[in-house]
Amino acid sequence: MQSTLTKSQVVNGYTVVLFIKQAINAETYRVKGNDGKLYFLKLFNYSKLHRTAFDGDGNLLEIEILKTISHPNIVAYKDSGELIIDNKKFSYLVLNFIAGETLAERIARENISSLYDAKLFVSGILNALKYLHSQKEPVIHNEVTLQNVMLDLSSITPIPKLIDFGYARLFHQSSKTFNKEGLNHWYIATECFNNIYSPQSDLFSVGVLLYHLLFQLLPWYKDLAKYQAAKLKIEEVIIEQRKKPLSFKDIEDKIFDYEPYINNVIKKALHPNTEIRFKSADEFLQALNGDIEIEDVDKVEIQKSDKEDANTKQFSVKPKGKGFDAIAGMKELKDQLQLDVIDALRNPKEYERYGISIPNGMLLYGPPGCGKTFFSKRLSEEVGFNFIDIKPSSLQSKFVNATQENIAAMFKEAEEKAPTIIFIDELDALVPSREGDLHQMHANAVNEFLAQMNDCGAKGIFIIGASNRPEKIDPAILRAGRLDKKVYLPPPDFEARKSMFEMYLKQRKEVLDFGIDYDKLGQLTENFVSADIELLVNEASRKALKDKSRISMETLEYTIKNNKPTVNLSELKKYETLKTVMESGEDVFNKRNPIGFKR
Known part of the structure; x- marks a missing residue:
């Protein structure tokens, strides 16, 4: 293919020395500047560029990104501009010259035989990505491959440098129309097939590159020649290939200083589930250098599956999660619960030393839909207790004494699996006020519940009741020694x-x-x-x-x-009034209408 520029042609002070390559989006040349130094020059024909190559202001995205970044493991920006050739508009980008070869050329010339060398090259790439991903507006490279890493051989130790930002984009840019044409499908993460590009997808590509360096093979491969006509089919073939387990056969014969922990690092980097994959370049770096231990994700998945099967047979589950970190806002409430409830549940002996009793439970009340169940589960995660989620319908029965028996069985299981949090939604339906015309069966259920609540804290049981109508709950349930704490959950801030x-x-x-x-x-x-x-x-x-x-x-x-x-504003105001009354200590649960004539 004939190049646009010819040898010795001058472009704004840069003299063409050598045509290097023709890519889909640009031509690359070696040029000499007026200062006598060598540089790379990339020439872009505007008429051949996809619209996603430009930012919102019509500037070439690759140039704008490289203008703003500087890192020893990234090719350095020197100059840029526009020119007209044969009545066609072009843009050019000048980059500092790198005296060396690409990683693809390196392994074609000589296989990697040392884990040290592989880690050196990959660490340089990860350091570059760590820098890109930590920008105020994170930069996603999107094309980390052996061809796009150059080794600077001008010093004793080769320095890997990330090059070619033709597919790079800012993280928050829309990817609806992102042009994938020309990308190496075997290197990009599976989620990229759905136009999801993120720092994690860059790290997946590094995982492919690491495997490719060490094994001289791609982690998964199939000849795609017959699928080229149908791009969707190509992606389906790749996804199917990635369901196969990775092979680490005979690696010690290829790499003399190979360490088995690298297998787990690669498995984690290439896992299809982004929740399991490395979250950041820094985490990947630490794992690669052996600073943090990485479990075999295959075994972790098996153990997780076994535990889930076992838990389906149990009534209570010990939740694992972020606890209060999963709840934004509500700092005052979380601080209050930390002191009054969480610390007491975690360190009961310390509280006993100061003569402070362990709380039996608390009431969460407020407008419907404000996340009372969600909040309770996060509290359970924060404390690390088993969690029993109860609806009144699961305890109530039409048979005489059956409801009392169900309540007793629930408390018995909670004690056996202590420490346990019992969460009861719609508490007012299970233990309604005994004042008025309450059926005896309901009254018996309330009595049983009150009896079971005695000394719950000492047994390692903490009860959380939730209600949208706290005034309907039997007042004895809410007195001191029962549900000690009453917490209002407003609409989320x-x-x-x-x-x-x-x-x-x-x-x-x-x-x-x-x-x-x-x-x-x-x-x-x-x-x-x-x-x-x-x-x-x-x-x-x-x-x-x-x-x-x-x-x-x-x-x-x-x-x-x-x-x-x-929930309309008038309802919210009613709840705010109820909160004020409850916090004042006034008995709103037993108020009767005055007897006599209206005045």
Whole structure:
């Protein structure tokens, strides 16, 4: 193919020395500057560039990114500009010259025989990505391959440098129309087939590169020649290949200083589940250098599956999760519970030394849909207790004394599996006030519940009751020594709403567009309860599915505009009044209407 520039041609002070290569998007030359130094020059024909090669202002994205970054493991920007050749508009990018060869050329010339060398090269790439991903606006390279890493051989120790930012983009740019043409499909992460590009997808590519360096083979491979006509079919073939286990056969014969822990590092880097994969370049670096131990993800998955099967046979489950870290906002409430409940449950002997009794339980009350169940589970995670989730219908029975027996059985199991948190939703339905015309069967259930609650804290049992109508609960349940703490859960504040959008949308990341403004979503949903937020995300997802599009900011804003909060302002004001009364200590549960004539 004939090059656009000819030898000795001068481009704005740079003299062409040698044509290097022709790529889909650009031609690369070796040039000499007016300062006598050698440089690389990339020439872009605007008419051949895909629209995603440009930023919102019409500037060439590769040039704009390289202008703003500087790192010893990344090729350095020198100059750029535009020119007209044969009435066609071109852009050029000048980069510092690297005296050396690509990693692809290196292993074609000589196989890697030392783990030290492989780690040296991969560490340089990871350091470059760590820098890119930590920018204020993270940069995703999207094309980490053997061809796009050059070894600078101008010093004693080769220095790997990440080159070719033709497919790079800013993390929050929309990827709806991202042009994948020309990318090596075997190197890109599976989620990229759905236009999901992130720092983790770059790290997947590094995992492929590490395997390729060590084994002189791709981790998975199939001749795609017959599938070239159908791109979707190619992606399906690759996904099927990646279901096969990785092979680490005869590695010691190829790499004299090989260490088996590298197998686990590679498995983690190439795992199809992004939740298991390395979360950051820094974590990958630490694992590669042996600073942190990486478990065999295959064994971890088997153990996890076994535990899940075992737990399906049990009534209570010991939850593992982020605890209060999963709840944004509510700092005052979390601090209060930390002192009054969590510390007491974790260190009962310390509290006993000071003569402070261990709490038996607490009541969570507030408007419907404010996340009382969610909050209870996070509390259970924070404390590390087993968790029993109860609905009144699972205990109540039409048969005489059966409800009391079910309540007793629940407390017995909780004690056997202590420490345990019992969460009872709609507590007012299980233990309604005995004042008035309450059926004797219900009264007996309340009496049984009160009897079982005695000394729960000492038995390692903590009860959380939730109710939207706390005034309907039998007052004896809420006295000191029973549900000691009464906690009002209001509609989520701004930080909580923002966090909920992030949590629910993260579960749909394969179809989620970039550019989601979580701050704006939090601002638009004032007075929406937790259940409303989940509903909004579900409705936006249905609309995106119907439109055959990704879940975008525009779709979310449309959904919010067309849905109102399920709890109106007058109801919220009633709950605020109830909160004030309950905190004052006034008995709102036993109030009777005055006897006599109206005045």
